Amino acid sequence: MSTIPSPGPAATPGAAGPAAAVPLSAHEPDAATLARAAEQTASELLAPSAPARLTDVVPAPQRVEPNPSEEWRLPADAVVVASADPAALAVAEQLAELLRPATGYPLPVSDATRPAPASGIALVLAAEDSLGAEGYRLDVTRVGVTITAPTAAGLFHGVQTLRQLLPPAIESPIPVAERWVLPGGSIVDEPRFPYRGAMLDVARHFFAVEDVLRVVDHLARYKLNHLHLHLTDDQGWRISVDSWPRLATVGGATEVGDGPGGWYTAADYRRIVRYAAQRHITVVPEIDLPGHTNAALVAYPELAPDKVAPPPYTGTEVGFSYVDPSDERTYAFIADVLGEVAALTPGPWLHIGGDEAFKVKGEVYTGFVERAQRIVADTGKTVVGWHQLAPAAHVDGRVLQWWGTNGDDPTTLDAVRRGARVILSPGNHAYLDMKYDPDTPVGQDWAGLIDVRRAYDWDPGSHVTDVPEAAVLGVEAPLWTESVTSLAEIEFMLLPRLPAIAELGWSPRATHDWAGFRDRLAGHGPRWATAGIAFHRSPEVPWPVEGAGSTQPSRPQLPTQPGPDDAPVPSTDKP
Numbered sequence: 067m068s069t070i071p072s073p074g075p076a077a078t079p080g081a082a083g084p085a086a087a088v089p090l091s092a093h094e095p096d097a098a099t100l101a102r103a104a105e106q107t108a109s110e111l112l113a114p115s116a117p118a119r120l121t122d123v124v125p126a127p128q129r130v131e132p133n134p135s136e137e138w139r140l141p142a143d144a145v146v147v148a149s150a151d152p153a154a155l156a157v158a159e160q161l162a163e164l165l166r167p168a169t170g171y172p173l174p175v176s177d178a179t180r181p182a183p184a185s186g187i188a189l190v191l192a193a194e195d196s197l198g199a200e201g202y203r204l205d206v207t208r209v210g211v212t213i214t215a216p217t218a219a220g221l222f223h224g225v226q227t228l229r230q231l232l233p234p235a236i237e238s239p240i241p242v243a244e245r246w247v248l249p250g251g252s253i254v255d256e257p258r259f260p261y262r263g264a265m266l267d268v269a270r271h272f273f274a275v276e277d278v279l280r281v282v283d284h285l286a287r288y289k290l291n292h293l294h295l296h297l298t299d300d301q302g303w304r305i306s307v308d309s310w311p312r313l314a315t316v317g318g319a320t321e322v323g324d325g326p327g328g329w330y331t332a333a334d335y336r337r338i339v340r341y342a343a344q345r346h347i348t349v350v351p352e353i354d355l356p357g358h359t360n361a362a363l364v365a366y367p368e369l370a371p372d373k374v375a376p377p378p379y380t381g382t383e384v385g386f387s388y389v390d391p392s393d394e395r396t397y398a399f400i401a402d403v404l405g406e407v408a409a410l411t412p413g414p415w416l417h418i419g420g421d422e423a424f425k426v427k428g429e430v431y432t433g434f435v436e437r438a439q440r441i442v443a444d445t446g447k448t449v450v451g452w453h454q455l456a457p458a459a460h461v462d463g464r465v466l467q468w469w470g471t472n473g474d475d476p477t478t479l480d481a482v483r484r485g486a487r488v489i490l491s492p493g494n495h496a497y498l499d500m501k502y503d504p505d506t507p508v509g510q511d512w513a514g515l516i517d518v519r520r521a522y523d524w525d526p527g528s529h530v531t532d533v534p535e536a537a538v539l540g541v542e543a544p545l546w547t548e549s550v551t552s553l554a555e556i557e558f559m560l561l562p563r564l565p566a567i568a569e570l571g572w573s574p575r576a577t578h579d580w581a582g583f584r585d586r587l588a589g590h591g592p593r594w595a596t597a598g599i600a601f602h603r604s605p606e607v608p609w610p611v612e613g614a615g616s617t618q619p620s621r622p623q624l625p626t627q628p629g630p631d632d633a634p635v636p637s638t639d640k641p
């Protein structure tokens with residue numbers, strides 16, 4: 067891989083933009099000329115690199131039919147043409163933005179009544195009942211590429227597949243000389259489960275909006291469609307609420323350790339929601355109740371059982387705090403907060419936590435949850451909560467997020483029999499805050515060590531005894547952040563396990579095969595490395611040997627993390 071000179075911002079990592087937007091003086095070549103030069107350099111200098119295989123996609127598609135007699139090379143003058151529909155055109159523009167930095171090609175976007183691949187890549191919005199709400203079809207022939215889908219979400223997922231069919235160098239933020247070849251054949255694809263998510267705990271440590279947007283990018287790559295934000299906990303309250311302003315200004319001023327904390331304004335939150343929506347990802351906000359509320363009690367002592375403000379909490383224990391379930395002001399508070407958060411959230415879900423409220427027991431707990439569930443229903447949203455909500459009465463649509471470590475759970479099963487659906491986040495498979503191995507510099511181990519195989523080898527459709535697949539809405543990988551303090555550490559914990567959970571949510575069970583997954587996943591190492599992402603080089607995965615082949619990037623620096631001796635992470639005892 068060699069870089070070609072470019073005068074534009076695309077030459078600066080992190081400032082990648084369309085080459086066509088570069089201001090040019092009269093003496094400098096224009097973007098199209100540079101692109102053609104790059105193309106020529108690539109064909110003259112590079113040995114033909116083996117194209118990615120159509121069967122290498124993660125998550126595994128439903129149906130793949132390679133056609134080895136065809137392949138297509140993206141030319142410098144390629145055009146992205148989409149159906150004349152604003153949502154389809156938006157996906158076309160996103161595709162062009164993905165491809166411009168590494169190729170240096172201008173890749174103009176245009177619309178057509180019947181988009182055809184003759185000039186490059188065609189995105190066709192077309193009613194095809196067989197593809198469902200998120201499915202797509204992708205065809206690569208020697209003429210070009212066509213992605214067909216009944217929805218913009220389907221087109222977007224098809225674009226993520228297309229991206230993986232190009233060489234890893236496509237992830238470069240600066241132009242590289244490469245033969246941009248795609249393997250021929252067809253893919254027909256749609257997800258197994260409608261809910262595929264990841265959770266980011268922004269309460270234990272606060273993360274800037276930009277960091278959250280990068281996490282959204284990772285979700286999008288692997289066709290996840292929900293981002294659950296754990297917005298409140300003992301250590302910090304992270305969303306401003308107009309009717310209770312001290313929640314953010316006082317409750318948001320702390321985090322684990324002695325960091326400054328922080329919170330999202332309504333505008334910040336809307337920005338996250340909008341950015342996610344543009345990537346067909348729904349934000350699920352969580353306000354954790356009645357426990358995990360120390361930060362709220364610091365801000366408003368009248369919510370505390372003894373009406374005395376507790377000291378701010380910056381440790382990592384759980385289960386000690388709760389809002390007063392016997393005080394009407396608590397329910398006024400909940401109605402105000404959930405009402406404002408619901409109004410800021412276009413998605414259908416409101417998550418009310420419910421976990422580890424160790425001091426609110428029995429009927430007091432279920433009574434509290436039942437009122438909170440009704441308050442959610444009054445906002446027009448559907449309630450989601452951790453599976454501790456199970457004993458409370460059913461309300462329409464209710465979803466329990468199951469984080470157990472033992473699939474025999476009669477209480478959750480009973481709630482399912484009363485109509486609840488479940489999202490599967492088994493602590494010992496899907497918890498991305500668990501360490502990979504004893505040497506992982508961040509993370510916990512109360513649910514065990516989780517390397518890639520453990521994250522991958524379970525079946526959401528049959529994991530909780532007697533809960534039928536029909537009651538499973540999907541899967542979610544939570545990242546708790548007691549010990550995770552930076553975007554680099556987030557990415558290190560996400561990759562490579564996030565694609566494993568994504569595959570469980572998307573791919574038909576018939577494709578489940580550890581050996582095959584391990585090999586497909588291996589091809590993503592060079593992609594992350596090219597994008598500058600430090601991921602966990604799991605010994606379970608046969609990552610390509612560095613330096614072999616023209617597109618192998620160098621190994622990224624691992625995030626600078628405190629060693630386990632510098633920053634002991636208290637291990638909490640969990641069920």
Ligand code: TNX
Nearest residue numbers: 384421422452469499510546
């Ligand atoms: C359990 S999972 C928790 C969180 C912790 C996490 C650490 C759940 C609903 N509660 O409060 O952050 O373990 O792994």
